[in-house]
Amino acid sequence: MLSFRNNALENLISTLSRFPGVGRKTAQRLAVHILKKPEFGAELVQAVERVRQEVHQCRRCFNLAEGEYCQICADEKRDQHQICVVEDVVDLFAVESSQEYRGVYHVLGGVISPLAGVRPGDLKIEELIRRVHSENTAELLLALNPTTEGEATMIYISRLLSDSAVKITRIASGIPLGSNLEYIDAATIGRAIQTRRDL
């Protein structure tokens, strides 16, 4: 790989490769695109500056927001007594894209992971518990990723609320629609059998 040490292009390539999922080769391609389209580079700079100035965290649910509260919290048509707990904003986007959920959210900012040094205090768990109590929440839908850390975090949250009247649910794990049993891992199939439903 050609290296452009100590210069502007090398600096841009190494900055771009700090994006999640962007390797050096992709970063090179992105950098060359920026150089080939001067107006694109200018618009990119403007767009980044603008979100840096205008976009903050919703003070209630920690989703991205342009005002004090995010679009979803501010939407009176959403059920304010149903809270969906997600790990990250991208997971909130994923849940929204299903168009199945009409409540509000709470973005934890991660999951408990002793190995990665993430402790409950590093997440918005305390804020969640306070919300559930003060907002008189009817249902808490835990939609964390079904990883070991996600499962542990769901159990941790449900224990903190064991003395509360809130109904705690979790999204189903199982075989993704349109996929083939043959290619699904044994743990997922095992879970799908355990949680089978009457037809």
Next chain:
Amino acid sequence: MLSFRNNALENLISTLSRFPGVGRKTAQRLAVHILKKPEFGAELVQAVERVRQEVHQCRRCFNLAEGEYCQICADEKRDQHQICVVEDVVDLFAVESSQEYRGVYHVLGGVISPLAGVRPGDLKIEELIRRVHSENTAELLLALNPTTEGEATMIYISRLLSDSAVKITRIASGIPLGSNLEYIDAATIGRAIQTRRDL
């Protein structure tokens, strides 16, 4: 997909999705990363601004350059009488990464493609022909992508130079190293057989 119409985040996501190979979902992920790491956003803006100011086209070979000439043209250890013709800067990076080539380059900026409306005059072909004559070039190594358009462009260039003494070569097409014949398309295998070498 959640849409953030008329706001800063939506604007950043749609700007990022104009990068080649970046879809809406990846753009969302990149935008969220920019928002979650304020110092990263600032460094990205600086890095883009810096290349936009400092990086231009080499006036000889049209590679990216910080001065008047690119690092490769300015390097006296490179063979200035051997020119490798590539479609784009990313292809130049790919050839350099092989560490097999010690000559200089000429970046065409595309290939002739009547369907995409790219005509010879849109490329740096005239500049190439002038270089070959004025620089007393010994060898022109055509390293365009072996697509229909790339092949046609190589033939077009070689015809323009048919009255010149320059030796015109092209990089070999064939089976990539480490790959499996079973998975290689028939046209590539056919070409590899046609251009077989004595062992």
